[in-house]
Amino acid sequence: MSLKEKVVQGALCQCQFGTTPDTLKVLTQQKFFINDLNGSSKLAATHKDIGSTFEKNSFGSCKKKLNTPCVAVVTEWSGYYEKEKYSPPDGYVLLEDSKATCPIGGKDCISIIKTGQIGEPSKSNIKKADEELQSHVNPVINISQHDTQEFYKFGF
Structure with missing residues (x-):
């Protein structure tokens, strides 16, 4: 994992077949925060964050569906860090190079553009x-x- 950032709620993601990015929402847990001074907004994202887990649940127009609106659904994540697990939801933390699979776009078609972490000096x-x-x-x-x-x- 050397020097890779962990992914948090608010991470910016993009599908290689979509036209616009969307923001990741963590729906699987409300307990574990990363790089969040007040522990209020940067929930840790895990490989258990699947389904409709984005703010708009759309990456704009889908090139795989002849430019019809995308309906983003994550079926699985790859590239997560298996040495750090949050329980519940028994999920491994996502990293900046983790990728998601969509039933339309295929394996690893969704990537993380920005992890959602922002430095907050105390x-x-x-x-x-x-x-x-x-x-x-x-x-x-x-x-x-x-x-x-x-x-x-x-x-x-």
Whole structure:
């Protein structure tokens, strides 16, 4: 699994036969969160997330069905990480290179474009940040003011 991101709710997926991406929904569990400071939105996606598991359940027009509307249904996932299992639903975590099978598109026709993970720095991350590096990365914010109330008004 070296350096592969885990997939979470909100991951952007695309079918190779569709025209638009769709967003993954985790419907199999409500307990395990990844890279989510408040534990409220980044549910871990597993190979048990099958069926109609997307926001719109459509990847636009389907080239396999002569450009008729796609109805996305996942029958199985491949490329999941078998050394990390969430119970329930007894599912193995999906990785950035996992692929899904659709009965119309065939094996591994759905891939993950973005895992859904977004970095959320905490107060302790900001306190430990290198001041000079941060001045180059984000020149708008003076990291040395991280202890002031004004700094946290902006969500940091």
